[in-house]
Amino acid sequence: MIPVTARIALNEDELHETFMRSSGAGGQNIQKVETAVQLRFDARRSQNLPDPVRARLEQLAGQRLTNDGVIVITAQRHRTRERNRVDAQERLFALIREAALPPPPKRRPTRPTRGSKERRLEGKSQRSDTKRMRGRPDGD
Template structure:
């Protein structure tokens, strides 16, 4: 079991790793070695993801979520396969942790106080007076 938060732990059997050739520069080695990792996690059918976290996780996953509810994370930042595996897993865990944090409470609208309204209007009139003083002098 991989501990994500205090109340969420996912089973390693739920993670599916595929290895593929990384794109980009690397010389002859890039054509021979499958160092990129594609990590798949079925978020929709996972029994370890709480029901209140699942919709937030799917919304945060965005384009990484397939039609079937599988999160696909591709890691090819590093040249070593093992380091790419760690990177993909860490990105998945960070995504789940972010989804597990509860959303902030909704903002309750408040009305400005009378004193703040007066201060705002006084500031506006002071500013208008400054700008009015920048005009051309009146010649008679």
């Protein structure tokens, strides 16, 4: 079991890694070595995620979520396979930790105060006066 939060731990069997060649500018090493990692985690079928966390995780995953409920994270920032594996896992765990946080409280709508309304109207009338004074003077 891999601990993610104090209450959530993932089974190692739930993480599926595939290795591929990194994209980007080539060198003598990049065409031969498969250092990029594609980490797959089936969020919908995971027994270790509570239902509210699973729902928020699917919302947060966005483009990384497939139609089957699998989260796909690709890591190719580093030159070694092991560092890319750790990077992909940390990105997944950070996503799960963010989903495990309680949702923010709902905003209670408020109304503007009487003073703020008066200040806004006063500012509007001052701007109006300024613009009116820019006109050509009357030729009486």
